[in-house]
Structures are given as structure tokens and as C-alpha cells.
Amino acid sequence: MGQFGEYIKMALYNLKENKGRSFLTMLGIIIGISSVITIISIGNGLKADVMETDEPKSVTVKVDEEEADNLQLITWEDMQAMKDRLSDRVDGVVGSASSQGSVATRKGSFDAYLTLTTPDAGKDPIQDPVVRGAYFDEDDMQNASPVCVIDKGSAIALFGNMDVVGMELDVTVDSTIVTFQVMGVRDMDDELIAANNEAMEMFGMKMPIYIETPYTVSEAWGEAPGNFSAATLYLKSGQSANSVAKSACQVLDSRHMNDGDNLFSKQAELDMSSTLGAVLDGVTAFIAFVAGISLLVGGIGVMNIMLVSVTERTREIGIRKSLGAKTSSIVVQFLCESAILSGIGGIIGILIGAGISYGVAALKIGGLSARLSLSAILLTTGFSCGVGILFGIYPARKAARMSPIEALRQI
Incomplete structure (x- = not known):
């Protein structure tokens, strides 16, 4: 040394x-x-x-539609059961479907995309919050009330401003005109609205209108409200998506009396993080x-x-x-x-x-x-x-x- x-x-x-x-x-x-x-x-x-920043805020469970029949799809009662059993782990449970139509006002005719959903959709942690009015509730859903929530961009396109709570929209779906009353308006970034308008104008098109409404409203155009092939659970802070999904599937298996059939599972999603x-x-x-x-x-x-x-x-x-x-x-x-x-x-x-x-x-x-x-x-x-x-x-x-x-x- x-x-x-x-x-x-x-x-x-x-x-x-x-x-x-x-x-x-x-x-x-x-x-x-x-x-x-x-x-x-x-x-x-x-x-x-x-x-x-990419911590999961929601998780989706789905039905194996190839193995399940219509009676084994997710019902409103199933979603309420999941919400009650997992109340300390989730903020809400939502099912949704979609439809398409058109809406006409004095500013012209617009394509309309309808999201037929359940009341907890108003708690969606990813979407912009409702800044005018309120989201529809369970009574609106049970009564199939023709009420809706639109976003700020749609409100401006239809009426020129955001103060549209209480106004009515005539929406044509499957050749049937349904008059919706606007209950609330979701916020939307002004720059995004401007960019979307500019992009649509470049192709000679108008901004589409996005409408959220109770799924039971489909009765108004002759379509019976169906059950759901998937349900999304909004997670409380710090909750594991995999653990909540597993518990939700157990609730569904129990309610549908599935014994080892594996009809319900976590929806495979792209793990962005x-x-x-x-x-x-x-x-x-x-x-x-x-x-x-x-x-x-x-x-x-x-x-x-x-x-x-x-x-x-x-x-x-x-x-x-x-x-x-x-x-x-x-x-x-x-x-x-x-x-x-x-x-x-x-x-x-x-x-x-x-x-x-x-x-x-x-x-x-x-x-x-x-x-x-x-x-x-x-x-x-x-x-x-x-x-x-x-x-x-x-x-x-x-x-x-x-x-x-x-x-x-x-x-």
C-alpha cells in the first residue's frame, strides 16, 4: 500500500x-x-x-358480449349496487351509449352527437365541470325527462353565448323530433373552441353539437332503453384501478349468479403512463x-x-x-x-x-x-x-x- x-x-x-x-x-x-x-x-x-400526473382516475369493467346474453348485461341496478358496495373507493358509476341526430336553430343546422348516460356522468373527473346550471339527476333519468347538458362550444355555436340554461333544442333522431331543455353547460377552453371552429371552417363544415342526456330518453324516438356492455367507475384519490375493478367484477358476478364464467372483466386500456x-x-x-x-x-x-x-x-x-x-x-x-x-x-x-x-x-x-x-x-x-x-x-x-x-x- x-x-x-x-x-x-x-x-x-x-x-x-x-x-x-x-x-x-x-x-x-x-x-x-x-x-x-x-x-x-x-x-x-x-x-x-x-x-x-397520469394517475388513473377511472376504471372500466366490461361484459364479454360473445358469452353473455342480454339479461347478463350491466343494468342500472347493477351500477347502484357497485356504487353502494364500493362507496369508500369510488365517487360514481356510469354507463353510457350513443346516438346521432341533428339540431336546427336560427344559426343553422348542426350534426348532433348524443351521449345517453346516467347521472354520475356529471362527476366525470376527466371532462370539464358544469359551470352553468346543473347535471340531470336520478329523477330525470327515471322519468325519462328530455333534458340535456351541452358544452360551452356547442352553446356558443347554437345560441352565440353560454347563458342557455332553460332554453330548448329541437333534436331530430331517427326522423323523430325531440325537444330537449338545456339543464347545464360544461366548461370548455376558449382556445380549443377557436381552434375547432377554424379547423371546421377550413373544410366548409360546422361544429358538431355534443349533448349529454339520460339514457332512458331513447324511449322518445321509439328505442327501448337498453342495458350496458360496460360501466365506468370514478376512483377516489389513491385507489388502485386493478383492485377496484376486481371488486366491481365480484359484485357483478354475485348479482348475475356467475360461478367461474368470467363474464365480467376489467376493460383492457392503453396504459399511457x-x-x-x-x-x-x-x-x-x-x-x-x-x-x-x-x-x-x-x-x-x-x-x-x-x-x-x-x-x-x-x-x-x-x-x-x-x-x-x-x-x-x-x-x-x-x-x-x-x-x-x-x-x-x-x-x-x-x-x-x-x-x-x-x-x-x-x-x-x-x-x-x-x-x-x-x-x-x-x-x-x-x-x-x-x-x-x-x-x-x-x-x-x-x-x-x-x-x-x-x-x-x-x-
């Missing part, structure tokens, strides 16, 4: 004697390490933000790889400067070998010097990368966040030292293989 300590002292002395050259040699390592640390930290921050997380991991890894190329460039710089050092210290090598220094001692001396050169560059690079990451996180530059990764720091530290050793092997072996006579001849 004492001899190894001497090698470290000699290496530090040689680096100190050539400060400018040593710093320029380390620059490639510094840039590479700081770039990799910064990129991985920002990538981790973005992934964490995606995972946190996992998908985006995987994409961000891939992008981060690729950019980090590109940034890591500078580490190889820095390693070549280390090898180049060490070769120069071997040439400059030919006399020293010759004297040491003539006095009995072992080949392994010469190798260790030069490897120690190249490893320290890369190691110091790596430490500086880590500090700079961490500083940039903390700066990005603190200032929220471009809305970005950053999270330092211990594994990334350890990996880059090991890699920087590895670069020094790897690219120091050739110069060290060249120095160790020198004949003392030939080396002393060059004095």
Missing part, C-alpha cells in the same frame, strides 16, 4: 506540473460526464412528472448514449497525452528500470496517472451535471424538472475511471516495455 501511495503522489505531482495540459485533457471527460448526468436527471424528472415512461426511457438512453460519445473522445485525449508523457519521461523510465524497477511497477505508475486524470475529470463533470440539474429543477426552465439518479452517478463515475484505465493501458505497456539501454540512449 505504501508503494501504491507513492505512485499516487507521483501521478499528482506530474499532473500539477502540467496544469494546463491536464485540464485540457480532462475537458472531454468533464463535458461527457456532465452531459450524461444532466440528460438522465431531466429524463428521470420528466418520467416522474408523467407518472404522477407506462407507455410514455418507456418512450422517455428510450429517448433519454439514446441522447445519453450520444452525449457519452464525448467520453470516448475524452478517453482518446487521455491516451494521447499519456503517450506524450511517456515520450517526455523516457529518461526517467530508463533510470528506474536500470535500477531494478519491475515492469509491473512502470505499468501501475502510468495507469494510476491516467485513472486519476479521468477520475478528477469525472468528479468535476458530476458536480457540474448535478449543478445544472438542480438549477433546472429550481428555476423550472422550460417547465422541465430534474431528478438526480444515484445509479447514473455511480455508473458515470465508474465509467470515467474505466476510461482512464482502458486508454492508459497502451501508453503504460509501451513505457514498461522500454529497454533501459535504449531509453538511456535517448538522454
